[in-house]
Amino acid sequence: MFWNKLFEPLEYTLSGILVSDVGRKRTENQDNFSFGEFVNGNKSNSIRLEIQKVTLPQAYGIMDGMGGEKLGAQASLEAAGFFSDIKRDILEILPKLDTKGREKVFTSLIYSLNEKVCQMALENNVKQSGTTIIAIFFVENRAYIVSVGDSRIFLIRNGEVTQQNKLDTMNITITENGVEKQIRGGLSQFLGMDASEYELVPHIVDLKLKEDDTFLLCSDGLTDYVTPEEIGEAISNKSGVSSVDYLLGLAMERGGKDNTTIIRLDVKAKGTESTVSE
Template identity: 30%
Template sequence: MFVISKTHVGMVRTVNEDALLATGPKLFAIADGMGGYAAGETASSEALKVLQQEAANFENLEADALSAALAQAVRQANAHIHHLAQTEEKYHDMGTTLVAVYLPGDGRAYIANVGDSRLYSWHQGELRQITVDHSYVAELVAQGEITPQEAFQHPQKNIILRAVGAEAGLEVDVFAMELAEASKLLLCSDGLSDMVQDEQIAAILQGNSTKQAAEMLLEAALDNGGRDNISLILIDLTSTEEED
């Protein structure tokens, strides 16, 4: 397995509020923070810190028990961030998206998602979005009121409906997927997916090595405006390029 991660403040923002957990070998995650001065970067980094600590509880778990433990870890992060937001004025109203994937080596990926950071899978030229965005425009698409193309250009596409730390309780989406038909996994913040359409992401993954693809995805987001922080983790499951 080869893993490469990239993060960039973008062309507009002055602070990078994204946080990445890409040390592996099993747990990978991206969090995209929001809030006032320093609050967003605190929310994202604290969420991943709790997630990494809780990952010690994942060992020797399987199937439904592992999914439940992953969801509980995200809820622990939610409780921690919500407490900080309630007790320290400078952190008031902070929160973060979170997408995480855990690879225990059983041929499956276990995924948790809150907000609009995404996990994609790629195999033989086909890109699939695995997670579901918890956003205003995603709801409009689901209801048939706008098309995915209209959603990509929608002026309110950054409005999210769920965030880690925003409320005392949290609903966490948890997925388990078979890896037999996945060559690569891509985790990203909306700084990538809002700037680069799925068709372009697929084309970049199709025509380039994993390392080149990661560079080109970041460059494409910057070239298309870079209006937000940009973060990605690209996981090559095939081990055909480099071992890391």
């Protein structure tokens, strides 16, 4: 009995907080999300949500509507709504699948989301609309990360911060005063692309969870102004509410030109205390 208990897999819970803010320059919040049962259906300029000790499986996501395309807010809302509707079905089947099976499911999800955004644009007589997505699925003792675009997800483990997903940004090299430098261009892929002409390839990461892991998902309204090191320091040294308020405050102080959405998720073994709301 003792040995069975000693090697019994840990059961995890999640506590978390979400903030979404329109920023200082934009007049519309084109970010959206799937956080528990909530999406930003009213496209509110400022919103805060919390969860406490929810049991797995769970899934969360941030959808950043593209300001350079028409109906960016509607594109992110379409993606967030469909993701919220389908995530329970995906969570149910993930434990039954091998690696290739999960890749097929996540790729199918991305193509379905892409179709939803394209259909919305067509119905509104818009040539193209777009949104990015970063999502994380927690099942048993694993986390599966899926992304398209330039929103990011960080893992903070034992005080170290590491970015978990690849970005679909295109860098452009320019020469200025005889010096070459790179500036960020557009996106090589996003939700809302013509899938008959371009192949969508989601970035998928499979992680084994450890107790006290913290994940931070964010739109580029945060990472345009705040470094990964600053994110890791804030998560490691501040409680849930304090950390996201601090990070959002930094982004606003340094310009706040874009909408900013942040989700912090803390992984705990069942029965341990969470510090998200302290």
